[in-house]
Every structure is written in C-alpha cells, then in structure tokens.
Amino acid sequence: MLYPDTVEAEILVHKPWFVATMFGAVFAIFLAFNLTSTSFGELMRPVIGEPSQSGLYGRFAIAFVIALLFVLNVVLIGFASLRVQIAIVWFELLLLFLAFFATFHLSLPFIWEKLPFLISQGVVTTLYVSAISIVIASLIAILGAVAKLSTNGFAYAIASFYTSFFRGLPLLMQVYLIYLGLPQLGFVVGAVPAGILALSLCYGAYMTEIFRSGIQSIDRGQWEASRSMGFGFSLTMRRIILPQALPVIIPPTGNQFISMLKDSSLVSVIGVWELMFLARTLGQKTFQHMEMLISASAIYWMLSICLELIQSRIERHYARSKVR
Amino acid sequence: MLYPDTVEAEILVHKPWFVATMFGAVFAIFLAFNLTSTSFGELMRPVIGEPSQSGLYGRFAIAFVIALLFVLNVVLIGFASLRVQIAIVWFELLLLFLAFFATFHLSLPFIWEKLPFLISQGVVTTLYVSAISIVIASLIAILGAVAKLSTNGFAYAIASFYTSFFRGLPLLMQVYLIYLGLPQLGFVVGAVPAGILALSLCYGAYMTEIFRSGIQSIDRGQWEASRSMGFGFSLTMRRIILPQALPVIIPPTGNQFISMLKDSSLVSVIGVWELMFLARTLGQKTFQHMEMLISASAIYWMLSICLELIQSRIERHYARSKVR
C-alpha cells in the first residue's frame, strides 16, 4: 500500500456525476457495436422482437440494458467491503474472459482428454527445469551484483561482460550455443542440462541487475552502522543489506520467475517435452491446437498465480518491520 | 558502487597464494582436455613435436603454457588502473567468444551480403515495434502501480487481475488472443498493431510490479513531508516519490527493455518481418541459419549495449544527489 493519507476520499462510484458519466460512456460504446446478432440479442427478443430486424431500436435497447446492468453492478459493488469488492471484480473479469474464450468454440472433451498428460508430462518438466534454473540464477545474481558493485576491476569487468552478453543475446541463441557449441569443445550435453544452463545464465544476468539496484537502494547509514560494529563485508551483506533490499528485490524477481516459467518453453527447440511443446504438438494432429494452447495458458496462469501468492506472503513477511 | 569501505583490500591477484592457486586451477582444467589436436597444438609443434603423437607430454606442455599465459595476463592486468583493467578484460573475453564462434566455421561473405537487409528491414521493424510498446507499457505501469497500491477496491482488483493475467499467460497466447480473438468481437486489427498491443499489455503488467516495488521503497517520511506542505497526491507522486524511486526502478526496467527487444520477435508469428524472423528465414534455404542467427544475436547485443549505456547515463544522473 502507498502510505495512506488520513483523509478518506468519498467513495467515487457513489457520486452522481461519476455514475452518470459511466453510464454515458458504456452506453456510447455499446451503441457503436451491432450486438443484435449475438446471443445477447437473443435474450432481448421479448423486448425488441426478432433481433436481426430490430435495427437501430434493437441496438439502442441492448446498449441501454448493458449500460444499466454495468452501472448497477458497479454501484452495488461500491457498497461492499474492500475484500469483497476485490473478489467480485476478479470473479466478473474472469467470467468476461471465459465468455470471450467461448467465442473460439473450443472442444471441451478434447481438453479433458489431454489434460492429464499435459500436466503429468508437461507441467512436471516445465516446473523442474525452471525451479532448478531459478535457484542457480539467484546464486549467480548475488555474486554478479556484488561483483558489479565492487571496485575490483576484474570482478566488475567479468560481471558487466556477463550481464551485457547474456542479456543481449536472444535466449534461443544461448540455447543453441550451449547445445550445439559445447560439443565442439568436447562436451556433449543433454538437452535438459543444456536448457537449464542456458536459462540459468540468461536469468542470472537479468537478476544481477535487479539485485544490484536493490543493494544500491539501501541507505549508506546502514553500511556505516554495520561497519562501526565491526561486521565484515559478507556479514553486512547477508544480515543487514540483503534483508533490507529484499522488499525492493522481490517484485521484479517475481517477474523473472514468472517469465522464466514461460521462457523455459524455449528448451523445446532442442526436443524437451515441456508444457508449451506438448500443447503445440498434441493439438496439431487433430487441428485443435487452440484448445491446447488455451489449456496450456490456463496452466501457466495457475502456476504464476501460485508464484504470486508465495511472493505476496514473502512481501508481507518483510513488510512487518515497516508497519507502524 | 557499494558504499566503499575506507580500507583498501590488497590487490588480490598480486598475492602469491592466489596466483599459485589460479595457476594450479587453470593447469588442472586444461590438463583434463586433450587439446593436442587443436590449432593450439599446432602452435606448440616446435616444443612437443608432432601434436597428435605427443601424448601425455604434449597435453602437459600445452596446459602448462596456457596456465602460464593466463596467470601472467591476470597479474599484468592487476597493475593497470581500474578503467584499463575493465577495458582489457572485456576485450579479452570478446576475443575468446569470437574464437568460440569461429569453431562454427561460419561463412562471412554470406553474413556481409545479408546484413544490410537484416538491418534495414529487421532492425527497423524491431526497433519501432519495441519503442512504441515500451512507451505504452511505461504509461500502463505507472497507472497500474498506483492502482495496485491504492485502497480503492475496483482499482486494486482490476490492476491485480491485469498483472496476474498478462504476466501469467504466455506472450504468444496474448498475441493469438488479440490477433485472432479481437476479430470475433468485430475489430479486425493488423499484425503490427496487434503485436504492439500484446507487447504493451504484457510488459505493462511486468513493469507495474517493478514500479510498485520502487514506489514502496520510498520512506514514509517523504510522504509526510510532502503532505505537510500541502502537496496533493499527483504532485507528491510526480515530484517527490517517482524521482526518488527511479534509481530503484531503472535497472529492472532496463531489463524489461532489453528483453522486450527480443520478445518483439514473437510478432513474427503473425507475419511481421522483424529481425529474428528474417534471421531464421534468410539462412534457411542455404542452411546457413547459424550465420544468420549469430548476426541477429550480434545486432541484438549491440542494441542492448546501447540501452545499457543510456541506462547508466540516467543512473548516473539520479545518483548525483547520493554522492557525498
């Protein structure tokens, strides 16, 4: 939360002018579309007669009803408590998206049939590839951040070259380099280790920057206090600086974790059967890849919601010391 | 820089034990490989005779020479000033990588031939797609961050749904949804606008989280001081909070910019000819895709080095007020 002011704004959605504006806007938007031929038009049949012939009157009536429903909904939600408001809005948005997906006319039985395999093979691979990569990347990131902030020429040069190189090159290229290039030097690496190596190196580079900015955000007074007590560098870092930097570091790191989940799909180019790969292949044969893509997306979303929940728990833990 | 201690550590690479350890490590590593058949083996012919028959002695000699060169190099660089050190190490790492690329036996004439088109068509498309998306994403991010930190139920619910949804879904899926789904609602969007929309929405969601953590990192004393002077919310945000949050926000945002450069390649699935698409297609016919991929990677790297330079300038600007 922002540091909240002690003055509460009046509930915006209960102000008459706001309600009126909202109504007008929604009405205008829906008037602009011709929705008479949709299922909503069907629903309105008792009022507007045969939808396809209702013309302007039909459009007007539909837009009016939608706007009314929308405004009523908003005003009613405005009365609820904060948590309930959030839950309702989430729920409604979710419904809207489901309705949107329904326009793709997906075959549900097909999804149900493939889901177990998608999860047992795809999700498991995706999860373990990204979990291992995340751990390695975080370790690299701490080292990299300290090196990038150090006054040691070697450490700085190597770390900055590393971040520049592995952020600059497309991840796909890194996968190729490791998968096809290392054998030329005499190591033949398997597809999964190559993928994990590429992901760790790439995300390590991104996270180096995040950790660096987090460490830099800590007030120098903390360094001074820590030093004045005789703490060494590593102790200061571990116990004083990093714990304070975490609240700043966690949200962008969460970003990286979530996008790592999806970038782990790049290892499929070298033949690893992770989630996205399966989604594309399972549907291809029967031409139902949209079904599979949407299922895969839903699974990714679930996974990232899990990560988000974990993240918000950690954030709450570290925010303890800030509440007064 | 970390807040540096007033005590300088002795130059590590000039300590005898460190030099010895380093020598030992490098020696051991290179002893483990058989490099007698490489061009380095050729170079050593006067010492070890016919490389392929030199056996253990050859390996030993080669490893010894490499370790000696390495250690000498490091010790010598240790004498240089910080800037020179950094430059030399960068240069050497670059050389190493070029040597590594050379093992792929790339056809340079082919690269030269295709480079102009790669740049004139590919880079231009990549750049303008990402530039526009970045601007839109940043705007979304500020709004989103404020909404996510607000105590308004609607704003919070919508913003959190937004970040969860657009971070959770694979970018590819978002491109599909926008490109294939919007027409079902009656808007037919072109490939480039669809790509820009998808990129902006997706990166906007990631950046929302970054901005949020930046804003949260500002001490509440700043809010109080600002409020006590009668500054309104928007003024406080624009003039007091965001400028102070920038040093924290910039490095992870730089990450996003750099990865956006490369993720913009996803718009190629809807037929936009950007850099990566061209790289993949130009080499296809003659099976020189490695050449093209490496050129494209080099171009991406150049672009992200530009971004990094801009970033470090901005960071320096905002660090002004912190130097004492």
Place this chain on the structure above:
Amino acid sequence: LDRVLAAGTLKVATDANWAPQSFVNSNNELDGFDVDVAKEIGKRIGVKVEFVTPGWDIITAGNWVGRWDMHVGSMTPTKKRAEIFDFPAVYYYTPAAVAVHKDSKATSLSDLDGKVVGATTTSTFEAYAKKDLTLDAAGAPPFEYKLNPKEVHSYESSTTAFDDLRIGDGVRLDAVVSSQPSIVDAVKAGYPIKQIGEPVFYEPLAVAIEHGDPEFSAKIADAVKAMKADGTLGTLSKKWYGVDYSIVR
C-alpha cells in the same frame, strides 16, 4: 471471390521457413515452389498476388477474416483440417526419406532398427517414425512402415534435427526422417549426411481456402488442373526440385 476480384489482388499466406517450397531468396523476396504456384494461380484467375507470412498456428486456426484469401503452403489435406478448410486442389506430392550421417554404417533402412531417429515435431515424418501416420486425404498413395527406431526425438524444425545429426554419427541421433527435398538441400549446403533407401512415403499437398466460397474453390481447382495439364506445374517442380513431384511416381 468477389472481394479478390474487386481488389484485383489475391492475398496468399505462406510460410517463409520452408525452403525450397517458399523462402526468402538472395534478393530478399519470397521465392520457391509454393510461391511460384501461387503466382501462377493468380495469373490464371487474373489478379495480382500478394504474400503474407503468418505462423503456421495462425493460418491453421482458421477464421482469416479477410486478412488473406488463400493458403499455398504445402498443407496436407487431412479430414480433420477439411472441417475448417476447403482443399480445392492437390498440386504436388512430396516424398519423405531418411537421412543418416555420412559416416554411418547403415546401408538400408532395416539397419536403423533400434536406433535413435529425429523428426520435426507434429510433422507427418514424426508420425511415420512413430508408426502413427494417417494420410486420409483424397488421392494419398499407400505406404508401409519400414523403420523400427528405438526412440524418436522431436525437433522444432528439421534444421535443428540436421544440426544434431551433423555433430556425428550416433552422438545424438542416428537418422532423421524428413522431406526428400530438404535432405537434398542439406547435402548441398555441405551437411555431412546422406539419404539412404528409397522415399518411404508420399504426402499429398494442397491449396487451402476457407469454407463458404464454392465459386472461388472451383476457380482454383480449374487453374491447378489446367497447370497440371499443360505441364506448368511439372516445369515448376523441375525448376525447384530437379524432379517432377506433381505426380506420384
């Protein structure tokens, strides 16, 4: 059709990643067998041809909403796909073949029993290697399974599979199933591989358009039939493959 005629341009979707059917040539323009076929069809209908290159998934998702009118991109006309598309005309057949590293001791397909084989994912080649191929399109020639691999590796594209084969015989792969033309091209590009045995099956490939425009469909069918009849198609195939693939041998 009305739209195509009114605009005077035929928008053709194709894949730019599929030499020699369609690819970007040294003048940085689309070129290849598919491209020439599409141009020829356009000429015969009497309109200009314009190309777009969306991804395969996008094309096969259907619902083109007028972004392009026709797909000439070597699509195999399966029954499932026929639910979404009309296939007015099959215009050629590609032979699929097996490639091995040039150091390989295998001399016939049966030598590859129990070996590791690579193929492009979701392709008919992969299906073949897994003994899971159904060619239910009209006019598909019959075939039999001659390959008994221990393991099938799937790749994003055939080039990655070739790259893996190139590293050495049996290092990661023993053989790759792919289209004969692409094997020939790879050999030309200096890959240390060779084809063994005869082509294992032939795959019919067709022009695709969306349902609901029988007139347009008929026009295309006529054009392709005429091209076959007067030998244009054969000539084009010879130009690109050196062989006439427009008929099953």
Place this chain on the structure above:
Amino acid sequence: MSAEAIIEAKAVSKWYGQFHALKDINLTVHKGERIVICGPSGSGKSTLIRCFNRLEAHQEGDITVNGIELHPKMKNVADVRSNVGMVFQHFNLFPHMTVLMNCMAGPMWVKGVSAAEARKTALRFLERVRIPEQANKFPVQLSGGQQQRVAIARSLCMQPAVMLFDEPTSALDPEMVSEVLDTMTGLARDGMTMVCVTHEMGFARAVADRMIFMDAGQIVEEGKPDSFFGNPQHARTKLFLSQILKH
C-alpha cells in the same frame, strides 16, 4: 487571550493499535501565541502535533484548525496543511533536490509563485538560518545541524499561519539555538502562531508564551513559563524539572 483560537483540540484521544498514545487532550492555541510542549520521551508530544495537520488521525474528540474541522471525510485538507508548516524531528528533507529546490518547491507548486520569486524567498530564509552558501548542495552533503536549518527554512518559505516545530533545535549548537530563537521571536512579532516541542528548557523558557507539560499521553500541567518553571504544581512536573536544574 482575547485573540481568536486557531487550533482547538477537544477531548482528543488516539490509539496506536492497543497503545493509548493520547488521552483526552484539551488544548486551545490562540492566534500569535507561542506554545511550547515538553515532557518525557515517548509521552506523545510528536503524536499530538502531528495530529494538528492530520498526519495522524485521532480516533476520538475534535480538532479544529483555522476554522476547519479535521475529520476523515474532510475535503480541504490541503488548505489546512499548506497553512500549517511543520518541521520534522527527522527533518525529512527531499534528498533528490538541492537545498534551494527544497525551499522553492512548496511556494512554486502549491501557491503558484513564480520561480524567481520563490528563489528570492528561499534565499531570504536560508540567510536567516545562516546557510545561504549551502544552497546548491544536496541534503546528504550537509551536517546534521545544517539539515535541520534547511528543514526550518523550507517550512518558513511556505509562510504559513501556524508553525509546528518538532524539536527544531535538537541538532543545533547553542549559537544556532539562539539564532533560531531570534527567528522565532521575529516570526511571533509578525503574528505567527507557533507550537514547539522541545527538550531544551532554556530555549523553552525564552520562547514560550505558554508551557504545556505532557506525560504518558496526557496534558499534566500548563501555564505561563514563569509560574511553570518557578512554581510547578504537579508532582510529575516537579520531578521532571528537578532533573534539569541539576546541571
């Protein structure tokens, strides 16, 4: 005490969670008065003056400032705040702005004063606290006392009707203390109302029209400085004052 009241607190109570920080506070500050609040550490002095410009919300009772009542649903809280200057115990300077900008920001952005004029005002007040030469430094580059003086100047630049000082002399040497004292006396002559929390009894005695002594969230005693220091009524006050006189 015929002047009109500018701050009125009636039966104000405030809790931090379970902790009862202010207990039934009744206090009226009249226009032009200089009130000094003292009391042991943790007695709620900062909390009280932070309630006066609604940086903290009180849970019971009423506070009226400049005729506007402070309550959670008020609309014009910015009006109140821009008329009530505050000098924080921890200074809270804006670290990303130079000293000069710190002082110019308020008048420019809230009152719409031109940059040139804001600059003139800022320099005038920086001179008054004797650090015009530090105008272009950033806050981190200043010594503690210099920062505190910038904080005072920043508030004065807004030319508020009431000034709230939270230990404005804690980091200052005796010379600067008397300088600040002079400044405050000058301001009082111009009719400014001041509420000042301080631990320096010498300073308190010199500046105060009225003394307030707080302990454990309550106002224990109030009165004119002479009688407050000379003849404290309450046992707690006596104990407190006895500690000072020792040195």
Place this chain on the structure above:
Amino acid sequence: MSAEAIIEAKAVSKWYGQFHALKDINLTVHKGERIVICGPSGSGKSTLIRCFNRLEAHQEGDITVNGIELHPKMKNVADVRSNVGMVFQHFNLFPHMTVLMNCMAGPMWVKGVSAAEARKTALRFLERVRIPEQANKFPVQLSGGQQQRVAIARSLCMQPAVMLFDEPTSALDPEMVSEVLDTMTGLARDGMTMVCVTHEMGFARAVADRMIFMDAGQIVEEGKPDSFFGNPQHARTKLFLSQILKH
C-alpha cells in the same frame, strides 16, 4: 594524565572534495578519559569522530587507535571497530530487526557470544536506558528519544573500549539526559574511554574530563571544564559560550 593514550591524532587533515573539513588536528585521548567536543554546527565534529573508527578516511596525518594505526591498507580494521562503539547522530538502527535483535546482533555475530547471553546483556542495557518494554518493537514504531536510547544500548552491548557519541542526547528530554549522564558516569567508573560530541553545555560540563572546542575544522581551545566554562581563553570560544549563558 599518566594513563596511556588510546586515541592519538597527529596533524590530521581531511578534505571533502575541495572543502577542507579538518585542519591539522592534534589530539590525544587517554584511557578512561571522558572528552566532550563542542563547537558550532558544521565545524567538523562529526567528521572528526568518524575518522576515529575510520568511517571517514583522513588524507594527512596519523591516527592511532588502541595501538593500531589507521591507514588505507590496514588489515585489522574490524578489530579496531569492534572495540570502538559509535552512536550516530541519525541513530542508523537496523530497521528490519526488532530492538532486541539490534542489540544482540553485534555480540552474537562479531564476538560469537551465545544467543542467551547476548539476550541477557541486551536486556541489561535496555533497562539501563529505561526501555526494556520496547524490546520487541521495530525501530519505526518508537519515538525519536526511544530510538536514540536503543542506539546507545546497541553500542554498549558490544562492550567496547572506547565509545564515540555523536550528539547522544539530541532527542532526549532532560530526565533522560540525566539518565544517560548517569550511565556514562557509570561506564567511566568501569574505565571506559568516551568521546562525546554534544550541544548541551549542561551535559558537557557534567560529563567532561576535558572539553574540546572546534570551529571551522580546527581545535580552537581545549581544557578542563571548569576553566573552559569559567575562563575561556579564545575570543571565538567566549562568543560561543556567551550565547548559551543568555538562556
């Protein structure tokens, strides 16, 4: 002054960029001595004591602490620092730790004391500064004076040979000031050496064995408190002291 020297500064000079912050400082602190440094704001007092545990680097002259010379290439700076406690002007508490942990961290992590024992020491010193009941709060939840007392307790927990105080009473009320005074006297009895920057002359007079007066980066005058306050030699000192006596 027969006791051995524990801090010795010889001809020390320090610059911040162009600004000459310390000019030719010569000072010897003997074991068990209580030295008070005073002087106008910005005169370099904080800078000087920060040089004593090498939080700032001096550019010229020598500083020797506990027999170890401070210079850029020294190895055992941590030894020096864990023997030299410091109370900062801005407290610099560790905000992510409770008050108790703030006090326990040093002994546990540097001296390897067991958690139970560190806890006992911490509570003892928290009691000495009269805030044992705040032990489980986080620093932001404390009033200014409470924070300052935690900062003092945190340093004492390390049981250093020398304590450097940078305005240790700035946020304290007179009662607490005399409490801190008692604490310091107690420490002195146990033989601890103290260097204290303060603006409170009453406190200075009570605590000091020797007074140092600084102005513009130089030591202008030093002497026993009695003669320093009763009979200052230097014109600058006289001027400075005259300001105090006014109130």
